[in-house]
Amino acid sequence: AGGRLIINGKAVGDGDPPHTLKHLDRVVFGRAHMMRIMIPKLAKKSAAAVTDGPSTRRRATLMMRPTVLEEEEHEQYAADLAEDDSSEAYQELRHYIEELRLKLSSEKLDGFLKVLKTACPLIDEANDLSTELRPSRHYKFEAELIWDVFNSEPEDLIVIRLIEYTESSADAEAALRPKVLYYWGLSKFMQRL
Structure with a gap:
């Protein structure tokens, strides 16, 4: 209660129903903690589904590594915060x-x-x-x-x-x-x- 939570760019309030988080969901707690939900079994399936090739192999590897936060992901987090009209x-x-x-x-x-x-x-x-x-x-x-x-x-x-x-x-x-x-x-x- 009294905290701030944003899931995939949408503010979640106290009266909102519970959310089921999915693989690759973006979650912002407060104003300083941002994370992406990684479910390893789903990440492996997603990586296996990527067709072979140099750039797709890199993308598949990144999907397996939750510690990697690329610039485009950071920009998406920033966009989530900018679109939050609960300010x-x-x-x-x-x-x-x-x-x-x-x-x-x-x-x-x-x-x-x-x-x-x-x-x-x-x-x-x-x-x-x-x-x-x-x-x-x-x-x-x-x-x-x-x-x-x-x-x-x-x-x-x-x-x-x-x-x-x-x-x-x-x-x-x-x-x-x-x-x-x-x-x-x-x-x-x-x-x-």
Whole structure:
């Protein structure tokens, strides 16, 4: 409960029915642990089914070795994370994204969404880390959009702000008051994470 699980690119929630994992399924636990399910007997059958030839022999060998994670598999994991729309940071920006759809060309919008889908899981991860490492401090990372959409590159349209929520000294029972501590460009935020 409370964890994050993605199987073959689809987020699995607490209320979802149990999943039966199959050979070569991709599983992401949390934000840092990714794996591919390898069932050795099925791997041997898959490898035997591959027709003979230099490149197919290599592929058959790779199917037998669960420790090999090729670049294309890593890219698939990254795509799974990018397609995961359960990102809290992404959900908070849905209203603004719809507005941008009306203002940007499809080419610029695609570039922006690609950058945003890369940034949002990192923002979620930063929030998870700060909650875990500093539970007494009420930190929250948020994406903020710059509205110079016509003259900026997609990565320049997003800034990340760090907010600390503090109790108001006047009314201790009032809701927490937000105070912006920092603004970073996306590249600076990624370096700091």
